[in-house]
Amino acid sequence: MLAALAALEIAARLPRFKNAAASAGFILALAAPLAVVTALCGWFLSLAGGYDDALLAWHKWLGTGTAVAAVVAAIFFQRGKIIAYRVSLFLTVALLMAAGHLGGSLTHGSDYLTRYAPEPIKKLLGISSLKKTAVNIPSADWRQRLIFTGVIEPVFENKCTSCHGAEKSKGGLRLDSFAAVLRGGKDDVAIKPGQSAQSLLIQRVLLPAGDDDRMPPDGKVPLTAAEVALLKWWIDAGAPETNLLGQLSPPAEIVAALPAR
Ligand code: HEC
Structure with missing residues (x-):
């Protein structure tokens, strides 16, 4: 008006x-x-x-x-x-x-005006569309992917960091870096390395649809079963940061659950 x-x-x-x-x-x-x-x-x-x-x-x-x-x-x-x-x-x-x-x-998020702009327009504006997590690794060889930046962080970036990032950190929690994930939020650490079932992040992701505490909240795209399995496996493996996936010998179902590049 x-x-x-x-x-x-x-x-x-x-x-x-x-x-x-x-x-x-x-x-x-x-x-x-x-x-x-x-x-x-x-x-x-x-x-x-x-x-x-x-x-x-x-x-x-x-x-x-x-x-x-x-x-x-x-x-x-x-x-x-x-x-x-x-x-x-x-x-x-x-x-x-x-x-x-x-x-x-x-x-x-501060890139909201240009995030979904077509590639030529982004080029014109001098914005690279390569996300910071897109480490250049041949996608066919999953063994060479870094566990955190190559596998885990993209899951958070797709489904969580719109509310748990630099501009917005709901519940005091940021999921946009390894250190932040380990630091946790206002109530508790988000993950307990080696104990996925005791990790708040997993507990809240596993709540039934409709529960007020479920993450991501109702109305947002939920995690897929494969993504949940991936996060659980990572936490149970001790939540490593810099290992290559190949060094961690993931079971076959985890390899199958890896997000496509
Ligand atoms: C639409 C916004 C939104 C999205 C997307 C979202 N969250 Fe949250 N999250 C919140 C809000 C709001 C809170 C604080 C209130 C509460 O505890 O419910 C919260 C709190 C949390 C907490 C508790 C932090 C603490 O210590 O109290 C965890 C763990 C969490 N979220 C995990 C996740 C994960 C994992 C994802 C992605 C799969 C996610 N969230 C996606 C809004 C969101």
Whole structure:
């Protein structure tokens, strides 16, 4: 609604749309209170924690600024101060865009705008699509894969790090590096090397669908049985980091469960 108000002000400068801003007062009467409610809801959500502190601080202040600027714009409009209204409206929209962008980064990760862009566009923007985990190993020879970066980390990266990574670390847990996985979260270490059944990470992954504590939560793509088997085997093997898979002599069903490259 705030962006629409700005668009109406611009459109109203064209003779053809000279009445475009006629319902600005009505839209503003909805948008300004809602901006305040939105900022408040965001503030409550921030109390749940688990977000990148710096990103969150910027998002919070820009979001608060958006709400304040929207209310100021509404007051100017109400008093008939049209120039001051336009200036504060465009300031509101600028703040909204900045706050919205950071909100997207908090929720979806800072690469959210380009992550799924087609390859040529990524090239144009100078972004390599090679993930940091894509160690260049001939995929046919699983024996040469590094156990953590080549096998385990990609599972976390696909299914867990959107909530357990640098920008968001729900439950205080990050799963985006070996050290972080071993460190664990706020309740407990996530894995106990050698004891998969006693490892919180495995326990929560194995909870039945519908359980509030199940990981990943309902609505997200769950781990496949093969991925669960892989994680269990890795933990029971002592959760090694730098061994080559070949050195660990995995049983045949684990080799069959290895993610395709
Ligand atoms: C959609 C977001 C989301 C995804 C995806 C997700 N989690 Fe979580 N996870 C949470 C939230 C929120 C919490 C904290 C609240 C709770 O404990 O339920 C949490 C907590 C945890 C904890 C407990 C940490 C502690 O010490 O309290 C573990 C272990 C865990 N997740 C493992 C995983 C694993 C493994 C995956 C991937 C298979 C995963 N999560 C994917 C949102 C997510």
